[in-house]
Amino acid sequence: MTQSAGKNGKRVRNGDSHRGLSQVEVALVEFFVSLADMAGMPKSVGEIYGLLFSSEEPLAMDEIIAKLGLSKGSASQGLRFLRSCQAIRTVYRVGDRRDFYEPELGLRNLAAGLLKEKIGPRLAEGAQKLAQLEEVIARESPNLRKVHENRIGRIRSWQRTGQKIIPFALKFLKG
Amino acid sequence: MTQSAGKNGKRVRNGDSHRGLSQVEVALVEFFVSLADMAGMPKSVGEIYGLLFSSEEPLAMDEIIAKLGLSKGSASQGLRFLRSCQAIRTVYRVGDRRDFYEPELGLRNLAAGLLKEKIGPRLAEGAQKLAQLEEVIARESPNLRKVHENRIGRIRSWQRTGQKIIPFALKFLKG
DNA sequence: CGCAAAGTTCAAAAAATATTGAACAAAATG
DNA sequence: CATTTTGTTCAATATTTTTTGAACTTTGCG
Numbered sequence: 093m094t095q096s097a098g099k100n101g102k103r104v105r106n107g108d109s110h111r112g113l114s115q116v117e118v119a120l121v122e123f124f125v126s127l128a129d130m131a132g133m134p135k136s137v138g139e140i141y142g143l144l145f146s147s148e149e150p151l152a153m154d155e156i157i158a159k160l161g162l163s164k165g166s167a168s169q170g171l172r173f174l175r176s177c178q179a180i181r182t183v184y185r186v187g188d189r190r191d192f193y194e195p196e197l198g199l200r201n202l203a204a205g206l207l208k209e210k211i212g213p214r215l216a217e218g219a220q221k222l223a224q225l226e227e228v229i230a231r232e233s234p235n236l237r238k239v240h241e242n243r244i245g246r247i248r249s250w251q252r253t254g255q256k257i258i259p260f261a262l263k264f265l266k267g
Numbered sequence: 268m269t270q271s272a273g274k275n276g277k278r279v280r281n282g283d284s285h286r287g288l289s290q291v292e293v294a295l296v297e298f299f300v301s302l303a304d305m306a307g308m309p310k311s312v313g314e315i316y317g318l319l320f321s322s323e324e325p326l327a328m329d330e331i332i333a334k335l336g337l338s339k340g341s342a343s344q345g346l347r348f349l350r351s352c353q354a355i356r357t358v359y360r361v362g363d364r365r366d367f368y369e370p371e372l373g374l375r376n377l378a379a380g381l382l383k384e385k386i387g388p389r390l391a392e393g394a395q396k397l398a399q400l401e402e403v404i405a406r407e408s409p410n411l412r413k414v415h416e417n418r419i420g421r422i423r424s425w426q427r428t429g430q431k432i433i434p435f436a437l438k439f440l441k442g
Numbered sequence: 443c444g445c446a447a448a449g450t451t452c453a454a455a456a457a458a459t460a461t462t463g464a465a466c467a468a469a470a471t472g
Numbered sequence: 473c474a475t476t477t478t479g480t481t482c483a484a485t486a487t488t489t490t491t492t493g494a495a496c497t498t499t500g501c502g
Contacts, residue, residue: 119400152478162462253374256439264431328449
């Protein structure tokens with residue numbers, strides 16, 4: 093299979109970009125690019141996930157590069173990121189030494205991966221900063237201490253609520 | 268009250284930055300800066316909210332500018348953004364024509380504001396893009412159409428799950 | 443009205459982030 | 473083991489986002 097030419101429906105002709113992507117592929121890539129951007133991820137990450145999402149078959153890095161027209165570096169880093177939050181999986185194929193990638197489609201796994209790998213650590217970091225804060229507050233004048241203890245207590249309460257919601261939300265995401 | 272000098276505890280001395288902020292104020296500002304960054308908001312927005320959060324009294328824009336050392340432009344835009352997601356409120360004071368600002372402290376209101384003003388619109392936009400996609404898919408070859416309809420259905424299912432979770436989560440956030 | 447204080451806007455500058463590509467490393471092939 | 477294919481790394485570059493500040497608008501006050 094030299095190139096997937098002619099196998100699919102209409103092609104978007106775009107001398108430069110979108111080389112060889114069908115309209116639907118382009119639309120899906122755009123969709124995930126806007127999702128990625130909403131989530132503060134680089135565009136290339138959205139592109140890659142979108143392409144994998146629209147592809148029936150798992151794809152190898154060089155195919156991704158060719159279809160999206162990105163650099164090796166971007167592709168490598170984008171794939172690394174997506175793997176790191178378990179949004180994609182590696183697929184091995186006999187007789188081919190490249191790694192192939194396919195998207196995780198279950199919302200539960202997607203959300204869990206993002207939560208565990210990306211959000212969790214930052215939350216932990218925040219909690220630690222809060223603890224340090226307490227020490228500083230303890231040394232304030234009684235007056236100020238009261239105000240600040242009150243406010244910090246507020247953040248604590250936010251954290252507790254968050255902790256309660258998470259497992260509950262995950263239960264919703266079965267499927 | 269010319270300046271809050273001497274009223275609070277120790278000062279962080281920093282010839283340039285943090286002019287006149289106590290250690291706790293600095294720590295709280297940093298805390299919210301890292302939250303802001305986590306949520307993909309500009310640093311200045313985190314700084315402003317952090318300062319208001321740490322302040323017993325509502326503050327006016329010129330006070331915020333002085334304490335954080337930001338430009339008028341940044342302060343104006345940051346305050347606008349925070350107001351637009353209802354993370355802060357305007358407070359009026361007799362005999363002072365400046366607007367004073369105080370932070371919203373209820374997680375429920377904070378979350379609701381963010382959801383309604385910032386996230387909701389983008390989700391709607393996404394839903395619309397999906398609808399357009401359907402049209403394109405309808406014109407594909409039966410083979411491909413099947414695959415893509417399946418995938419799009421997956422996104423639909425994500426959306427439905429999201430819709431179910433939101434009101435539920437809001438119920439949790441009673442404050 | 444005329445003035446001054448408060449606040450907004452936006453083009454230009456600065457800072458932060460993402461992307462590229464060439465050099466490098468690892469691993470299979472023959 | 474030399475060679476080729478696959479994939480990574482990272483300094484340089486390109487792009488995007490944020491910040492600044494000066495010009496401008498709005499508002500309240502005498």
